Amino acid sequence: MxxxxxxxxxxxxxxxxxxxxxxxxxxxxxxxxxxxxxxxxxxxxxxxxxxxxxxxxxxxxxxxxxxxxxxxxxxxxxxxxxxxxxxxxxxxxxxxxxxxxxxxxxxxxxxxxxxxxxxPPEELSRLKPAELEVLSTLLSRLIGQDSSDR
Amino acid sequence: MxxxxxxxxxxxxxxxxxxxxxxxxxxxxxxxxxxxxxxxxxxxxxxxxxxxxxxxxxxxxxxxxxxxxxxxxxxxxxxxxxxxxxxxxxxxxxxxxxxxxxxxxxxxxxxxxxxxxxxPPEELSRLKPAELEVLSTLLSRLIGQDSSDR
DNA sequence: TATTGTTATACTCTATAACTATA
DNA sequence: TATAGTTATAGAGTATAACAATA
Missing domain, CATH: 1.10.10.10 (Winged helix-like DNA-binding domain superfamily/Winged helix DNA-binding domain)
Structure with missing residues (x-):
């Protein structure tokens, strides 16, 4: 293991x-x-x-x-x-x-x-669109659906 | 606004x-x-x-x-x-x-x-160390503490 | 007289068991 | 006989109000 x-x-x-x-x-x-x-x-x-x-x-x-x-x-x-x-x-x-x-x-x-x-809580606005994009992509992987699904 | x-x-x-x-x-x-x-x-x-x-x-x-x-x-x-x-x-x-x-x-x-x-839930293992690093950095920004704090 | 904490009380949430009506 | 759902009931969680002790 x-x-x-x-x-x-x-x-x-x-x-x-x-x-x-x-x-x-x-x-x-x-x-x-x-x-x-x-x-x-x-x-x-x-x-x-x-x-x-x-x-x-x-x-x-x-x-x-x-x-x-x-x-x-x-x-x-x-x-x-x-x-x-x-x-x-x-x-x-x-x-x-x-x-x-x-x-x-x-x-x-x-x-x-x-x-x-x-x-979205206001803290999300601390990230720029490109960063939000990266975050969404990583979270999509955790959820098990491809980022391009939405 | x-x-x-x-x-x-x-x-x-x-x-x-x-x-x-x-x-x-x-x-x-x-x-x-x-x-x-x-x-x-x-x-x-x-x-x-x-x-x-x-x-x-x-x-x-x-x-x-x-x-x-x-x-x-x-x-x-x-x-x-x-x-x-x-x-x-x-x-x-x-x-x-x-x-x-x-x-x-x-x-x-x-x-x-x-x-x-x-x-950590097992889903986290879907990400590679470098990706986890990026995720942590972005989340640190949301929490309002610099990633280097920990 | 104001404040800290508890008790008395009632109302809501949840589960177990018994019940009704269907199948 | 088994299943879907409800009712009866009891116990836990939560709040309001009244209270005792202390400041």
Missing amino acids: ARPGDGEQTRSEARAWRLLFDFFMRTRPQRDRLLSRLGLTPNDARGLGGLDATEGRTMRSLAEAWDCDASNATFIVDRLESRGLVERRPNPDDRRVRSVVLTAKGVRLKRQLLEGLYA | ARPGDGEQTRSEARAWRLLFDFFMRTRPQRDRLLSRLGLTPNDARGLGGLDATEGRTMRSLAEAWDCDASNATFIVDRLESRGLVERRPNPDDRRVRSVVLTAKGVRLKRQLLEGLYA
Whole structure:
């Protein structure tokens, strides 16, 4: 497993990751404010993230996606439903199953949420376009998609 | 405010930030497993993060650091204390004040926590040392410290 | 009278177990 | 008999308000 020079690679990785971690953590208050402004708990936000207006999701698959218990998924969907953000639809093929979809209001709120989360922190402006390009290329490699994909 | 070419800068920033955000989010399950393995709730972890073995912190300042209510800080410290991770010490100068410090056990657990959080995800190994170096340099700029600091 | 911290209390979040209705 | 989802219930997390001790 270990190769000559491996220790240096490991240290380089650790240093880069630590910087990335610290930078991301520093931007947390910004996200907390966003959620508070939109009136969402962290769970609500994760809930919206896994839903859309066209592809209905079953309660079971939502519980799995949210890594929580089925009864908790019921609770989360109840919350979103009581705010008019999602809708439970019956499934004509299997009457045990509910299909959960975003309402128009839910779609709007999800869009606001994503816009807020993806709004770059002001620190990004410290880098010039060419540097941002390099950064994006390296991060694309980490995500496993080629930079030219977008 | 807007300058010619500003739109391109903004788009470059947005693209880089989005990639960084998505990459970080992808590594979340890893952190969830770490906390579960160490038997810590997210709050416990944040609690440990703000404490050390030498500099005692008052309850008041901890509530502020954790962005929570004073009674909630009491609850969090109670939890950590019941696991033998922190200690409340009286303050000889002002007998109203408690000084909260990590125990030896708390120090060990905090170290394990930080080691886990700072352990680079395997994706980092996709980059070569020279690329990791570039990445670290750019991230250092975002954090606002010069790369040569470390 | 003001401040530090805790306790009493209530509300939200989450999981386990029991239940209903379908299959 | 098994599965999808809900309800009953209990325990943990969090905040507001009232309180005791000290300044």
